[in-house]
Amino acid sequence: MYTNKGKTPVIGICVSKVKRDLHRIVAERLKRYPCDATLITFRIEKLNLERQKVQGTCFEKKEGKIEHYQGSFPIPKVLYMQSYADPDLFKKIEESVGCIIFNNFIFEKWQAWNLFASNKTLMSHLPDTKKICTEIELKTSLSLYQDVFLKPINPVKGHSSKGIVRVKLINEENIKVIYQKGHKIILDEFQSFNSFWSSIQSTLATNSYIVQQSIETIRWGEEKPTDIRMNMNKNNKGEWTVSSLFARIALNGSHVAAGRGTQYLPIEIKQFLSLHFLNDEIKTTAMINALTNLGHKICQTFDQSGYHMADLGIDLGIDKSEQLWIFEVNPLPFPFASPIRDDSWIKPLEYARYILEKMTNS
Numbered sequence: 001m002y003t004n005k006g007k008t009p010v011i012g013i014c015v016s017k018v019k020r021d022l023h024r025i026v027a028e029r030l031k032r033y034p035c036d037a038t039l040i041t042f043r044i045e046k047l048n049l050e051r052q053k054v055q056g057t058c059f060e061k062k063e064g065k066i067e068h069y070q071g072s073f074p075i076p077k078v079l080y081m082q083s084y085a086d087p088d089l090f091k092k093i094e095e096s097v098g099c100i101i102f103n104n105f106i107f108e109k110w111q112a113w114n115l116f117a118s119n120k121t122l123m124s125h126l127p128d129t130k131k132i133c134t135e136i137e138l139k140t141s142l143s144l145y146q147d148v149f150l151k152p153i154n155p156v157k158g159h160s161s162k163g164i165v166r167v168k169l170i171n172e173e174n175i176k177v178i179y180q181k182g183h184k185i186i187l188d189e190f191q192s193f194n195s196f197w198s199s200i201q202s203t204l205a206t207n208s209y210i211v212q213q214s215i216e217t218i219r220w221g222e223e224k225p226t227d228i229r230m231n232m233n234k235n236n237k238g239e240w241t242v243s244s245l246f247a248r249i250a251l252n253g254s255h256v257a258a259g260r261g262t263q264y265l266p267i268e269i270k271q272f273l274s275l276h277f278l279n280d281e282i283k284t285t286a287m288i289n290a291l292t293n294l295g296h297k298i299c300q301t302f303d304q305s306g307y308h309m310a311d312l313g314i315d316l317g318i319d320k321s322e323q324l325w326i327f328e329v330n331p332l333p334f335p336f337a338s339p340i341r342d343d344s345w346i347k348p349l350e351y352a353r354y355i356l357e358k359m360t361n362s
């Protein structure tokens, strides 16, 4: 029975079939959260505005013990989006229920790139990117950079490195293609641009893709590419903070590929930078500050554009001349497990509680 009469904060989490992993970790978030709370998970189609109810699962944590059961519940006053849904619907829900929805902009790669490109500071950290409409964009980028990434725009396909293809032009004619399939990294070669285009044309016709200049990030060991992962969250004061910051070493020799058969090695940021800067502490600290500042600038851009975000996963790169690059920002980031420290497991719950307290006090 649902008995919580305002005794612990009640937080709604809108989950989806598509992002099953994010649904599965809800109980784990609550377990790690150091206070008692009630979480109600539901699918967007189970929210009934007329009856002001959601049908879903309630996870109640009382004195550290978690119980869960299914039922129909009043719509919580704060909702954390962990699902794709129509932004217009969010507005309608907020107005009708008098609730607050956060992470209300579940964007795709091309939307994010355009949002950042409208900001002068962020623009200087963006690799050159074009939406592929015809073979011209691909041909032009390839001859300009000789090394590019193709990325599916569609958010369902475009996560965990699914659909990401690295394309290299060798000797002005031959094309080398690298991508991950399941646990394996696949290498293909083509004798000409036309033969490559014929092989990829149908994929590009069914999914929208962008083509992006490839950045040569600092190398680890022999020749292993690297990137930087930073999770950022709003905290219990409503301020953006860094929840996790670490480097990833690509074990496949091409690029960091997450998801199934993860092919990277995570490494603590200080250790990574200290080795790169030969124990120069000043340079290491300056680089951590630069990464953090860039993260904050990205978060502020969402705030200034009127979006209510509080949980973002940011993929960055440091190139050989120590320039910072933004590869991707993820609106539905997955928290990292030990040994990586990641406060994004619990930060969304802390932020939800902050919103509830603010609502009660106003």
Ligand SMILES: Nc1ncnc2c1ncn2[C@@H]1O[C@H](COP(=O)(O)OP(=O)(O)OP(=O)(O)O)[C@@H](O)[C@H]1O
Residues within 6 Å of the ligand: 127, 149, 151, 158, 159, 160, 161, 162, 164, 212, 213, 214, 215, 216, 217, 226, 227, 255, 256, 257, 258, 259, 315, 317, 327, 328
């Ligand atoms: N332009 C680029 N230059 C160099 N490396 C890149 C570039 N774009 C992406 N990468 C590398 O490939 C990784 C995956 O790319 P991206 O994050 O855009 O795709 P994704 O499918 O969302 O992947 P994931 O879900 O694993 O984060 C990046 O984290 C980065 O290491």
Ligand SMILES: [Mg+2]
Residues within 6 Å of the ligand: 315, 328, 330
């Ligand atoms: Mg990514």
